[in-house]
Amino acid sequence: MAEGYVEYRNLRKSFGGLEILHGVDLTIPEGAFAVLVGPSGCGKSTLLRMTAGLENVTSGEINIAGRLVNNVHAKNRGIAMVFQSYALYPHMSVEDNMSFGLKMRKTPLQLITDRIKRAASILKLGPMLDRLPSQLSGGQRQRVAMGRALTREPEVFLFDEPLSNLDAKLRVEMRAEIKALHQRLKTTTIYVTHDQIEAMTMADIVVVMHDGRIEQVGEPLAIYDRPANLFVAEFLGSPAMNLIPGTIAQDADGRCVQTEAGMRLPLDSGAKGTVGQKVVYGIRPEHLQLDPAGDLPIRLTLVEPAGWETHVHADLGGQIVRMVSTKRVAQRAGDSTTAKIDATRAHLFDAATGNRL
């Protein structure tokens, strides 16, 4: 795996006087499935469109396969893109949609036929090659959009929120299909989404973006387990991580975090930070559990049984926290009980900077 197949160096983008991307530095290795994730307006789609050549670069560099492509026309960048709205040509059949790019590049007819056959077989589009996009379901249209990209045999696949228009069930199916497709083709892929579940499940590399900056880059579970700052901690994970402000204190059992309401939250012996330091204590909902032998008094405010797991909202010293339990919960909203925190899974963030300690 060669390093730096797609590289961004100090990449900036402004629209008029408004800077959207504030100097992005990122390296995506060859064959990787990189997911750009972040809330709306964070600049992830702009970054993707700049990669595609649909937006100009204000300053900085974009390199694809070692070639600076800032001024290379979109059609010559060796990329294919799947849009959120599919962007199929509605007046063309599925086959014509898939062959249009090849015809524009004056590809020999036999090669076009071969590639369409191959793409249709991979994506199970064979029986619908003669149909118009309007005669297809949402999932089939998305597959045609992927087929169109596939026939081009690009060096890099770009996906711009391709599953947003699908219903929940289909989204899960297509997620698996796209991932399987990548595992089969091993083509470098950049995938934009605001859905952190998609990011976690599909990515080799997750790039968390916020306000035109990259907050953290890494493997999905590595980011999940060690979020670099409060934004990443809160953004990745559903339900989101519980974040409780407090101060590092010393008690008989060692260090802990004392909340504003006087609750004492346990800390692992290896936790960083100094006594007296203002921090934000982070604990994921699955690491905070209802436990009759626990030492944190809580009052349940909402119990949401989801079948395979139960989501519990509770009041912990004046702050609402969320818990996820794989066990059935017998208590109801309004009940008072106790909970226990797995201190080894607690996260500490500096209250002033928001960065991980």
Add this chain to the structure above:
Amino acid sequence: MRVQESGPMALLFQRLGPKVLIWLTLTFLVIWTATPIIWAILSSFKDPLEIYESKSLLPEVWRLDAYRKVLSMPGFGTWLMNSIIVTVVATIVPLILAILAAYGFARYAFKFRHVLLLLYLIPRIIPRVSLIVPLNDLMSDLGLINTYSVLFITYIASAVPLATWILVGFFGSIPKEIEESATLDGANMWNRLRHVMLPMAWPGVVTAAVLCLREAWNEFSFVLALVNQTDMRTLPYQLYMLKDSMGIQDYAVYNAFTILTVLPLLLVYLLLERKVVDSIVSGAVKS
């Protein structure tokens, strides 16, 4: 009172009332529009005197005399050909110019785009009558009076803004992503226009074509002002001249001439009616 209101008659009126009103209005409008046309068609088959004397709307004997008279007029073929030539040119050329202009207006961001688009409307905002004298002077100075060129120039100048405005709406309603997708597929501007934008805006193109065609075919004031030779007249012009040359009493010939003038346009309308109505409706509801 309450009992009366909810009685069967009241309920029937509540249910059918609005429908009856709509049907009555539509029937009235159809009669209002169609009566003169039906009268013109029927009386074109009558004897000229019968038109004044007979109280029946239908002809006593269906005669084709008036049509024979019209078709045997020495200049009819020339006037028909003039109308066809002018209409074909004044439909195709504005359409091509409008497609290019509308694509530019709809897809390219440039300074004063909206102002230019508004300025584009000037030829249609200024009353045509007020243009006739200066146009006549100008074209006389250029030596273009009594030529096809003068009709081409004026008709095209009048039709381009109309077609452009229609097409800007249609091109503008095509999602940008589809064109971007074509760009990534390797299509240059011409290919995008030809293979993606035009087929998708086809209902709009047909609508613009029909409206240009109708305008050119029916045009009267320019041809009246800029042409004075008999062999350069178009059908509407000749229809107007017919009144003087034939005498107003020969309504059968007058109506037969009218029907023959309207017929080609009517045929085009009938052929394209569904497409035009669909496109007007779709244009109206697109966001």
